[in-house]
Amino acid sequence: MTPDRTRHLPPVWQDATGHALVRYASTGSPTTAALHLSGEFDAHTVGCLHEAIGVVRTSRTERLLLDLTGVTFGDAAFVRELSATHDLPARLVLIGPLPSPVRLVLDVTGTRGRFHIAFDPVGPRGGCGEAR
Numbered sequence: 001m002t003p004d005r006t007r008h009l010p011p012v013w014q015d016a017t018g019h020a021l022v023r024y025a026s027t028g029s030p031t032t033a034a035l036h037l038s039g040e041f042d043a044h045t046v047g048c049l050h051e052a053i054g055v056v057r058t059s060r061t062e063r064l065l066l067d068l069t070g071v072t073f074g075d076a077a078f079v080r081e082l083s084a085t086h087d088l089p090a091r092l093v094l095i096g097p098l099p100s101p102v103r104l105v106l107d108v109t110g111t112r113g114r115f116h117i118a119f120d121p122v123g124p125r126g127g128c129g130e131a132r
Contacts, residue, residue, distance in 0.1 A: 013048040013055075020045035021070075022052040031062040033090075038070030041078040049081055057090060064088075067095040074105045086115060096120030 013022040020041050025034040033056040041049060057064065064085065071078075086092045094117045098106070103122065106112035 013052040015045035015048045017045065020048050022049050024052070024056060025067070027065070030058075030060050032065065033057065033061050033063070034065040034067065036067040036070060038072075040073035041071060041081070042073065042075045043077040046077045046081050049078075053081075053085055057088065061090040063093060064090045065093050065095055068098055068102050069096065071099055071102050073101050076105075076109065079105055079109050079111055082115065083111060092116070093118055094120075098122070 011024055014020065020039040021037070023036045023038075025036055027034050035049075035052055035056065037049065039045070053064070066082075066085075082092070082094070092115065094115050096117055097120045098117065103112070106115070
């Protein structure tokens with residue numbers, strides 16, 4: 001049996017500058033992990049997101065929800081982290097509505113269509129429905 005690592009999680013990961021914050025949110029399901037992101041995610045701050053994802057993912061994680069509604073900036077490093085997470089075994093669901101800076105960086109990099117985005121009324125992969 002795999003131990004439940006979420007019981008001992010720090011509730012918050014933050015970069016050294018205080019510009020990026022990742023909060024763990026309990027889903028009530030051992031197979032679904034959720035993180036709420038806020039602030040600016042770039043090459044200097046995305047490490048806290050990488051660390052948080054590494055901690056909340058377990059062998060039982062089937063779905064990883066990333067709430068991006070609080071992100072005020074994201075660059076190519078942010079997109080790379082999202083893409084790398086997308087390639088992991090657990091299904092990645094981005095929760096919107098996506099803030100304009102996130103929508104813009106995904107559109108400019110041509111990666112928006114790669115992600116399942118829930119609760120985002122703008123765009124081809126968006127919709128006001130449930131995360132599948």
